[in-house]
Amino acid sequence: MSKRDYSLLGPDGARAVATGLAAAEWYHTDVPRKEMKALMQRSDAPAIRDTLLLFGLMAGFAGIGIYLWPSWYSAPFWLAYGVLYGSASDSRWHEAGHGTAFKTPWMNNALYEVASFMIMRNSATWRWSHARHHTDTYIVGRDPEIAIMRPPAFAKLIAAFFGLPDVAAFFPRMLYNAFIGVHPSEKTFVPESEWPKVVRVARISTAIYAATFALALWMGSILPLMVIGLPRLYGAWHHVMTGLLQHGGLADNVIDHRLNSRTVYMNPVSRFIYWNMNYHVEHHMFPMVPYHALPRLHAAIKHDLPAPNTSIAQAFAEMWPALKRQLASEEYFLKRDLPATAKPYREDFHLAALGAAPAAAE
Amino acid sequence: MTEWIDACATDDIDAEDLIRFDHGGATYAIYHAPDGDFFATAGKCTHEDVHLSNGLVMDYVIECPKHNGQFDYRTGEAKRAPVCVNLKTYPVKVEGGRVFIQVA
Numbered sequence: 001m002s003k004r005d006y007s008l009l010g011p012d013g014a015r016a017v018a019t020g021l022a023a024a025e026w027y028h029t030d031v032p033r034k035e036m037k038a039l040m041q042r043s044d045a046p047a048i049r050d051t052l053l054l055f056g057l058m059a060g061f062a063g064i065g066i067y068l069w070p071s072w073y074s075a076p077f078w079l080a081y082g083v084l085y086g087s088a089s090d091s092r093w094h095e096a097g098h099g100t101a102f103k104t105p106w107m108n109n110a111l112y113e114v115a116s117f118m119i120m121r122n123s124a125t126w127r128w129s130h131a132r133h134h135t136d137t138y139i140v141g142r143d144p145e146i147a148i149m150r151p152p153a154f155a156k157l158i159a160a161f162f163g164l165p166d167v168a169a170f171f172p173r174m175l176y177n178a179f180i181g182v183h184p185s186e187k188t189f190v191p192e193s194e195w196p197k198v199v200r201v202a203r204i205s206t207a208i209y210a211a212t213f214a215l216a217l218w219m220g221s222i223l224p225l226m227v228i229g230l231p232r233l234y235g236a237w238h239h240v241m242t243g244l245l246q247h248g249g250l251a252d253n254v255i256d257h258r259l260n261s262r263t264v265y266m267n268p269v270s271r272f273i274y275w276n277m278n279y280h281v282e283h284h285m286f287p288m289v290p291y292h293a294l295p296r297l298h299a300a301i302k303h304d305l306p307a308p309n310t311s312i313a314q315a316f317a318e319m320w321p322a323l324k325r326q327l328a329s330e331e332y333f334l335k336r337d338l339p340a341t342a343k344p345y346r347e348d349f350h351l352a353a354l355g356a357a358p359a360a361a362e
Numbered sequence: 363m364t365e366w367i368d369a370c371a372t373d374d375i376d377a378e379d380l381i382r383f384d385h386g387g388a389t390y391a392i393y394h395a396p397d398g399d400f401f402a403t404a405g406k407c408t409h410e411d412v413h414l415s416n417g418l419v420m421d422y423v424i425e426c427p428k429h430n431g432q433f434d435y436r437t438g439e440a441k442r443a444p445v446c447v448n449l450k451t452y453p454v455k456v457e458g459g460r461v462f463i464q465v466a
Contacts, residue, residue, distance in 0.1 A: 023410055037379065040418045099430045099442060103420075131429045131444040135410055191446050288418055288427050 013141025027256040029304040042103035046292040082235025089118035090239035091275035100290040120170040124197040138252040150330040152323045163236030177202030249322030257284040263308040306336035366462040382415035402463040408447035
């Protein structure tokens with residue numbers, strides 16, 4: 001395969017459409033209908049509990065941080081607040097965007113809008129971006145949410161732990177959307193009927209950031225920015241740490257989520273921040289299952305999946321060397337063994353669509 | 363010309379659920395609403411080429427299993443992004459414990 005072109009307007013995307021790799025039918029583990037219906041059931045209670053806890057903790061940590069400001073004693077409270085603002089917002093954006101967090105639609109929408117603002121994503125644009133990510137997960141030239149491209153840009157990955165690439169991309173795009181309109185690349189996945197909303201959301205965000213910045217100038221202090229905006233930088237590390245593990249070092253251009261997604265067992269605090277998205281193969285295979293049911297889904301289908309990574313550290317120990325090998329060879333990826341109880345990988349699907357020889361792997 | 367097609371038995375579908383029904387090269391979704399009524403729509407989501415039969419019925423809404431788009435299956439109205447285009451609906455009648463749908 002020639003060098004990958006991740007542009008949504010480039011030749012790789014066009015080829016994926018032409019060959020049928022895009023919008024393909026993906027492999028799913030068989031789950032009896034009755035069992036799947038039970039797993040898909042929605043409930044308000046778990047997400048109400050978790051949302052009250054999240055925003056209660058944020059208010060508490062920020063309140064103490066403000067009270068102790070500008071003493072360095074405030075630092076731990078800002079760090080805790082930052083992780084909830086700049087990382088937990090990612091998983092809340094994600095789950096509410098799927099509409100699976102709550103049973104009640106307005107609750108999903110409200111959390112989605114707030115979390116989108118906190119994680120610095122245009123709520124209108126990114127709803128469609130994520131739909132494409134689920135249609136064409138890690139299909140080069142089609143998926144707009146590929147976190148680790150090949151060859152990996154390590155400096156950018158490390159900068160991502162501090163939110164720098166995301167924030168640097170967000171503000172110019174926010175201003176473009178607010179004052180010029182929808183970007184041509186966004187027009188490839190956002191329906192025209194939603195374009196006015198993209199602009200409206202960008203203008204609201206611009207107004208909030210302008211007001212926060214003006215308040216900081218008036219106060220002669222960065223304190224307002226410590227509450228709104230900066231936590232997206234100093235609290236981003238957790239969502240980047242967990243997010244990179246979702247697909248990093250695994251296959252691209254395949255249509256079996258067991259080949260391109262990773263499930264990792266995590267500690268309870270990270271699972272609260274991440275809202276159980278550590279069960280990532282399960283989530284991609286069955287995106288209708290709410291976050292609180294993912295452990296049960298995992299138990300139901302793990303016989304058909306590669307063994308989960310046992311911890312965040314163990315998963316990084318697996319992924320990082322693979323990323324380094326991709327520096328030398330873009331074709332390299334990790335291919336995990338399936339248990340004897342699993343159905344084989346459906347490599348015939350994507351290889352036929354690619355019209356190519358199997359990629360190098362081990 | 364339209365015709366009534368025998369799609370399934372009423373007890374083939376649990377209440378608040380659906381099944382897939384293929385006929386004449388087309389695919390349909392047959393719904394059993396919580397109040398006992400039956401409905402029929404096109405079998406695939408209008409957003410992408412995904413069968414709705416693996417989705418979730420909640421009251422009078424069908425949610426697509428791929429992207430969580432939602433339709434009111436009584437009217438076909440698109441209710442939640444990413445679906446924007448309404449779902450085609452088909453007349454249904456129940457006779458002798460069988461569900462019939464009227465297709466073109």
